[in-house]
Amino acid sequence: MAQLDYLAPLKVEDAVKALAATGSYALAGGTDLLVQLRSGRIRPDTIVDLKRIAGTIGIREEAGGFVIGAATPGAMIGEHEALSRAWPGLVEAVSLIGSTQVQGRASLAGNLCNASPAADSVPAMIAARAVCVVVGPAGRREVPVEAIGTAPGRTSLAPGEFVLEIRLPPRPARSSDAYLRLIPRTEMDIAVVGAGVNLTLDAAGVVIEAQVALGAVAPTALLVPDAGAALVGSKLDEASLAALDTAARAACHPISDKRGTAEYRTKIAGVLARRAAFIAYERAGARA
């Protein structure tokens, strides 16, 4: 009979060593891993719990930005006032994941490394230009969030590597973000399309920097530079929003599946990008 080992190392080196073995899976909140284990989709030999490693749970401000530990649960992120003021879009994306009970466990890095193209926090993190601190047998490296997922369920992490923390850059004045997703219901669902928009305005209310990221419209969440560029120099007039809509749709190459057709997803990507841009713009203006 198969045996399942559970390890909860205190040190990064021990976790790296344990995760380098085949059949090892990293456990943060476990809200995806345990479901996959129960359904028989994965049959791990070893589960390596990362939550006892110092720094994997918690949020700290550092060099003008924020550092979020890999296993920090959604509930802690949602309740963090300074983070919510600076990155309301990222926080709302995290808060949309699962139920209240799931929020007590589900982690930011787990949502990323589960590598679902529909993960809610990922477009918001990409739009925020968030960077992952990855540790592994070859040491420590920093990679942008969009470089982690490579395909549904697959990441660029090498054996033994895991995400230790996620860093958000310093926040200029008059900048804010927003995330919207479409689900057939009102909660407890998976995004058919997700859109994160992160904007910085000048004193006159003109967009000087814009990042747009989309979820569930391609094998991985996408950064869409053309969509961001469509907004720069505008005050979100109709023409720039139409250009955003077009650019967002052009970036989509979704599949048709039980959650939505490719055609529908593509249309909705444009709709949500416009709506999220509008919300981010209002918020950024309020942070003058």
Place this chain on the structure above:
Amino acid sequence: MSDVLDGPGVQPDLKVVGTRPIRPDGADKVTGRAAFGADFNMPGQLVGKILRSPHAHAKIVSIDTRKARALPGVKAVVTGADFPNLASEMHEGGEAASNLRDLAMNVIARDKALYDGHAVAAVAATSSAIADEALRLITVTYEVLPHVIDVEAAMSPDAPVLHAHLFTEGLEVRPTSASNVARRNQITRGDLAEGFAAADVIVEGRYTTQAVHQGYIEPHACVAAWVEDGQCDVWSSSQGQFMVRTYCAKILGLEISDIRVTPAEIGGGFGGKTTVYLEPLALALSRQSGHPVKMVMTREEVFRATGPTSGAVILVKLGAKVDGTMTAAEVELKYQAGAFPGSPVGAGSMTALACYDIPNFLITGWDVVTNSPKVAAYRAPGAPIAAFGVESAVDDLARKLGMDPLALRERNGVRNGVKAAYGPTFQNIGYLETLAAIKDCPQYSLPLGPNQGRGVAAGFWFNVGGESTAAVHVNEDGSVVVVTGNPDIGGSRAAMAMMAAETLGVPMQRVRPRIADTASIGFSMLTGGSRTTFATGMAVVQAAEKVVADLKRRAALLWEVPADKVEWRNGAAVCLDPAKADPKPMTLEILAGQSARTGGPISAQVSLNAQGAGPGFGVHVCDVEIDPETGHVTVLRYTAAQDVGKAIHPSYVEGQVQGGVAQGVGWALNEEYIFDSDGRMENAGFLDYRVPVASDLPMIDTILVEVANPRHPFGAKGVGEVPIVPPLAAVANAIRSAIGVRMADLPLSPPKIRAVMDARAS
């Protein structure tokens, strides 16, 4: 808003019936103490698991279980070969009849697997992990066959045939070759051609619905113990312990008296727990292993192998005069039955036009087998599907005539003395009162904003009576126990206690309702067909009346007066003999305390076959708002009015109405079985099978219209099924009103609505 409108025939001066006490099972449920199917355990029990077919249609060439049997910890392995082959025999279960041969073959496949998820083998082992490993070690050789799931494709002459023995019944000429069409039924009146010729306006529509699951939260679960002397015990969650007992005895070839079934608390059934899946397998595994065996389905198994109700195609043609008088109706219903005959198309046909008094009509129903799970009863089985088509067409007819949709329904609505489309003559019905209640409700006249729409729809359900037993025991302290054999799926414990208390004249808190195992109370048909408050309630009241008669006799004995000189008032015997010098009334407590002197324990049992269940009508109004860019539908407001006879406990009746609406809205907007090209279910979980969550629904307002049923001691009619009948069309009609386009293919999910918006714009 929740209103109770007293109508004709409702008894005045009731003290308990019609009030809203806390339910007797409430504390157990909110504290988590209630023991559901999976909560029962026995010492030494094994874990039972099922190997299921991964193919929608396949011949089972061979099953090799040797490696599984050799695995340490595996105590039993069974396949179809371990069960007797039964002859075709219909068994009336309460909600629907079942063919025992088919039932047995659905529990475990014999020579063919007929759907993805069909049980092929089962194991019992000392741990869950060993049982899983054992399933992996069973080698089944399949010869995969072409499959068919779509109902019209299954009716086609070149469709793969599921059962070589199935020849369509109900045709003028018996067919010469087997097909997937199990039966055609027809109901007709008048002259259809004449009726349409007399019409000034005709509407026609083709509507489709997808298979939907009952979606009970508690998965099927049981523990079975087969002892060496052949005595069997089963603990399981079902809608009827007697149904479980009968089916297990038939499937395994046992004497009914050798099986005792104890009902667990039930975490939802909605008709889906009116049959057996696990219990016969657990018993067979227990027989082979000599240990008790526990089986609990996963959610995925619940979706793949239990329920659902039919997907269907509905064709409707209606004709009316310019004044709205309907002259003719033609309805054709094609229902998926799943792997074995027995879709609810018969009930769909009988209910389709039940709200309307139309002189000329033809209703044709087709029962069609498909490579999908055998359908099970689901809340007013068959009626919501038929009503979706008919009520959508009536809405279009009202639009075409320029009439208010309620006025059109009122003009053609059935009333007392009208012969129903399905046969009997209506008496004591409250359909017109229910229509009037919606016409008068605040929501119906609220103004609508942009992208908003309003829809109304009506619905009908027969409700049934049937066989029930109840016992009433008065304890020595004057407290009372009421014992019945019906699992409480809708607040029936409260209703039983209240009706007993009302009859005995004591507070409801002095009456403790209990649900007994099959050896501790007489036979009762299962909880279904909205029969329990009516039929079992009637048995409770009659048993309580027997107790009252006995108490009067005992008081007369103590007072030494003739029995007719004693009356029972407010829970006490009162002496009417003027010769007696002012004897104090003797309360239930006093009489109970002296029972040994007056003949021993005070107790009565009544078994009956209740007749005269009153049919129920519902009228619903739904307001929606559409997001034109995403196609997302928000249900803004919803009011449901229903003729309930007399609400024994109005809060739980309102809960039934709201629950039916919630399920109907889910059916209308998002719920559906999705199969891949190989016939495997793609959304076997609550993530992608989307029942509404709380935030998807507004507060559902209710109006209880009380037109009493004189055949019940307090006027009760069944209430649990009617409320799921109107919502599919009420939602669709509201969307029609909001976007100006008739959408006829459920579910009305966002991508479909966005596509309509795009087509409308271009």
